Amino acid sequence: MRRKSGDKEKRIADAAIRVFGRDGYHGAKITRIAEEAGVATGSVYLYFRNKQSILQYLFAKLWKELHVGFAYVAQQADLDPRTKVELIIDGILDQFEKNPSLALLFVNEQTQLLRDGTGEFMQYYVDFLQLGERVVRDGIRKGVFRPDVDPRIFTNLVFGATRQLLHQWARAPRQFPLDTVRREIKAVFFGGLLIPLSSTAPRA
Amino acid sequence: MRRKSGDKEKRIADAAIRVFGRDGYHGAKITRIAEEAGVATGSVYLYFRNKQSILQYLFAKLWKELHVGFAYVAQQADLDPRTKVELIIDGILDQFEKNPSLALLFVNEQTQLLRDGTGEFMQYYVDFLQLGERVVRDGIRKGVFRPDVDPRIFTNLVFGATRQLLHQWARAPRQFPLDTVRREIKAVFFGGLLIPLSSTAPRA
Amino acid sequence: MRRKSGDKEKRIADAAIRVFGRDGYHGAKITRIAEEAGVATGSVYLYFRNKQSILQYLFAKLWKELHVGFAYVAQQADLDPRTKVELIIDGILDQFEKNPSLALLFVNEQTQLLRDGTGEFMQYYVDFLQLGERVVRDGIRKGVFRPDVDPRIFTNLVFGATRQLLHQWARAPRQFPLDTVRREIKAVFFGGLLIPLSSTAPRA
Amino acid sequence: MRRKSGDKEKRIADAAIRVFGRDGYHGAKITRIAEEAGVATGSVYLYFRNKQSILQYLFAKLWKELHVGFAYVAQQADLDPRTKVELIIDGILDQFEKNPSLALLFVNEQTQLLRDGTGEFMQYYVDFLQLGERVVRDGIRKGVFRPDVDPRIFTNLVFGATRQLLHQWARAPRQFPLDTVRREIKAVFFGGLLIPLSSTAPRA
């Protein structure tokens, strides 16, 4: 008999990342994914129920991997909140460092899945946002973060900002080197844009 | 009552905002747009070359309107940089305050147009990013902003963060009231998350 | 504007009768139906939801027409039962006299629809079988038909026999002229095959 | 337990009868047949050239078995014609008594094979119809059957009627018990529906 080659699913998934990333979910043709995977069209359907489920699989996998890092952060009770925030940001950026296509997919096609609000990845996404909130709230309680920051909004700020820069990096890696991006995000989110006048927080 | 034919283009555009916003660019059907506009399918093509050009038109219009505010900011040589940044953020949020559908469109479908990199809106978008850079650079020169902030990256941070929160607001206005969002964005971007230890900037 | 030509639905339906009749439901391609109807492929879907619904429409129409005749028979309280049976048989045969393709469809593809047991036609079919039963039962009560005949089975006998001969006629009209078929069916079902032992043959 | 490989062909054939009968020829999937046969998909093709040939095989086998009984009838020169007709009807019904799936196959999918008019089974089918004709003609000659019956049409009447009732029985065995069906068919075809005017009904 013909053994499942084992890497075929991976080749399809990888091709899907490239094609979805390049052409967008709707611009991506199954036949093209199969072609780039070096596989017959029908073979795609041996491993995935349909086009939508490929995207779901990719996002579930992606968020599952992000989740591993986040879970680690969540468990370290003694880690200081600032480090936790840094680890979360790093966790996201590290995930894409080697794979710009994946970044494009992540940045552009999540909408596709959010629209119906189902799918395995949804849980991880919600978990992530909650984790962010918890970390910020914890930091506030410990007197490290400003008490007037809204944890949920802050988390979304970081996520949105990171997303945008990931996008820019994936489109023009030279102009947006990931290391610089990483440093800037942290610097701005921690210290803000203003030069503090004195020791009092200049907040409204 | 038979409305004046003169407003047909507007009715189509408005319907398109709703339908694109609700169903996404690819999920949107021309016939549905026509229907919501109270117009025959074919009439859409009297005012727009094709589906893509409707989206281009909407984004061009949107960015043109944003641009008006930005241009004002750019011209005020004497305005302090911090206020300029605030005006830019406000400019974006104000644009969508009355129109969640437009926010969804703005947030979800820009990708569609970025993909091919052409279109009138592109110029406005690039202009906007350059304006942001200039304002930040100006602030640094004037000693108001931290000198180690990368102006281009900072601009993208703000844009990405705003985008994300606009999305959340449009999806759940109660949980993300625009006023709170507006205040938080400014607070965080200006002052950061950390409570300054003393007067020295705590940057790496 | 372009007015619905009006006969397009009919042309598609007629083409469908031919193609379904000739190639069978599964062998029939929508594109071929459209072609024979002198219509674009997509136009088929202006008039019918999908392939299956074309078949359903045709059977519903067919049985509705048969039903008209049957309903007449059912209402005539004073008609003698034998004439009623004759009218029913005639009703079926008349329906197909002008249209062998329709006969092939009727004879071969009803299975397709019986399988799921739904559809408008189903009701007419059941009605028809019940009408047959009622007529036979009535005939028995009136002492015209043999009392030991099972009305339901008899009805099915007639239907099955008629179906088979319709099939043969549609395949080879010369070998199975409809008039002969009609006469034979009645003769056999009324008088049977045997020569009555003691009486003269009561045949027409 | 691993069954002897020798019965694989039979297991496939039996599974095919069930699956074809249940799902129809086109609804039947080779993989499903293999599964029900407890055999790998590819193995089906070790025993049968293709899907169509499975059906052909089944019908050939079926008709070959029917033919055995018919051949016996044909050879008995001294058997009275009426008995011959009865034996033919019994032959058909007996064949399916134990196997409703086979009945469904027989009743629904013969069309599939008639369409192209080839196949081994075709000869047996034609033979059967000719036998019927011969028997009826013989009966007429012997003065037992009505001289005005068309032998070919009569044969088709019997075949069609039997087919229909086999179908009903296979769908609802309780409502159409095979014994009742058998009796009714004979009674009606021999004696007809009408009560002979001057004689007593010559029914069993």
Next chain:
DNA sequence: GATGAATGAGCCTTCATTCAT
């Protein structure tokens, strides 16, 4: 022989766009 993963031709259906009225 046996297996079941792999193949790819083929078809139903959608929908942006056109065009006769």
Next chain:
DNA sequence: GATGAATGAAGGCTCATTCAT
């Protein structure tokens, strides 16, 4: 200009068949 019926290219998916193991 306005209409909406008509068009037909294109693509997701199925499944009979093949073939490497």
